[in-house]
Amino acid sequence: MKRLVTATAAVGAxxxxxxxxxxxxxxxxxxASLPVLDDDAYPVRVLHVSDLHMLPGQxxxxxxxxxxxxxxPDLVVNTGDNLAHRRAVPDVLRALGPLLDRPGVFIFGxxxxxxxxxxxxxxxxxxxGRKKRIHGKHxxxxxxxxxxxxxxxxxxxxxxxxxDVAGQRIFAAGVDDPHLRRDxxxxxxxxxxxxxxxxxxxxxxxxxxxxxxxxSEGYDLVLAGHTHGGQLRIPGxxxxxxxxxxxxxxxxxxxxxxxxxxxxVSAGLGTSPYAPARFACPPEATLLTLVPRSSTTTRKxxxxxxxxxxKARSEVR
Numbered sequence: 001m002k003r004l005v006t007a008t009a010a011v012g013a014x015x016x017x018x019x020x021x022x023x024x025x026x027x028x029x030x031x032a033s034l035p036v037l038d039d040d041a042y043p044v045r046v047l048h049v050s051d052l053h054m055l056p057g058q059x060x061x062x063x064x065x066x067x068x069x070x071x072x073p074d075l076v077v078n079t080g081d082n083l084a085h086r087r088a089v090p091d092v093l094r095a096l097g098p099l100l101d102r103p104g105v106f107i108f109g110x111x112x113x114x115x116x117x118x119x120x121x122x123x124x125x126x127x128x129g130r131k132k133r134i135h136g137k138h139x140x141x142x143x144x145x146x147x148x149x150x151x152x153x154x155x156x157x158x159x160x161x162x163x164d165v166a167g168q169r170i171f172a173a174g175v176d177d178p179h180l181r182r183d184x185x186x187x188x189x190x191x192x193x194x195x196x197x198x199x200x201x202x203x204x205x206x207x208x209x210x211x212x213x214x215x216s217e218g219y220d221l222v223l224a225g226h227t228h229g230g231q232l233r234i235p236g237x238x239x240x241x242x243x244x245x246x247x248x249x250x251x252x253x254x255x256x257x258x259x260x261x262x263x264x265v266s267a268g269l270g271t272s273p274y275a276p277a278r279f280a281c282p283p284e285a286t287l288l289t290l291v292p293r294s295s296t297t298t299r300k301x302x303x304x305x306x307x308x309x310x311k312a313r314s315e316v317r
Contacts, residue, residue, distance in 0.1 A: 019277035026282040027064045032254050033289045034262055036220040041197035041292050044166050047073035048286040050225025051268025053084040054091045062095040069098035071287055074166040076102055079225040080109030080204035083139045084116055084273055093147055103165050104153035107174040109204035109226060112141040116272045156202055158187040162194050172200040179205035185213045206246045206265050215258040222263050227251045229267025233280040
């Protein structure tokens with residue numbers, strides 16, 4: 001019995017050490033190809049980044065994110081939770097750096113508005129615990145918003161807009177964070193007044209109550225973050241929780257929502273500083289290649305790949 005207890009403790013310590021010391025820094029590029037564009041459209045590459053949870057001084061993460069610019073995306077989508085500290089705005093901007101010269105859209109999540117606080121991780125396993133909100137101090141999200149807008153990115157917080165990407169018209173709209181119950185879909189509801197090749201929706205938390213109206217309004221694709229992919233996954237089982245009402249099978253990756261809409265949920269690139277561990281769920285960004293609905297291109301490839309600066313370049317060649 002003592003040997004069993006000792007062995008179990010050793011395995012647990014090794015697993016925790018890997019989750020904290022290795023996997024949470026194993027930044028990975030996930031790729032997928034989706035047939036969502038009009039039949040006469042040209043392919044569009046979309047880089048989806050989410051949940052940076054940036055702290056001052058996280059230079060390795062900043063370098064990895066900045067190197068994603070070598071993928072030459074046509075559009076960058078940021079689905080929130082960029083901050084984890086009141087002094088992290090410059091660090092987020094350094095990470096996004098060259099990507100800010102490309103077309104981009106963004107919304108914010110709860111951790112852009114409020115600093116993280118220590119919490120009992122077990123509360124996420126309990127439905128009532130997930131509903132209880134524990135907010136830290138206010139974060140300077142307005143400073144981040146102003147900087148992103150100054151670089152030409154579109155704030156889609158309860159906004160809808162039409163813009164050109166790769167010479168084609170795209171319609172995009174978003175809602176404020178449903179995790180904080182700030183979403184007001186009625187403010188972006190209504191028909192599109194222009195011919196577009198794509199209707200794109202973004203939200204931080206992929207709550208079904210928000211995904212359903214996106215689908216009913218005819219959106220082709222909705223991108224979200226928030227779930228961290230479950231953060232701690234059990235091989236063969238998957239995510240134990242999503243930290244929202246989304247089912248566990250959709251905690252990360254690409255899936256269908258209804259008959260006509262695609263949903264892309266990013267596992268994100270960071271963690272709370274008070275829960276700095278990932279297991280069987282490396283931090284990720286996603287490169288989506290959007291193609292015409294009539295295309296014979298592989299529908300999806302959600303195999304995660306570890307990416308360095310050199311590998312990030314080779315992914316798209």
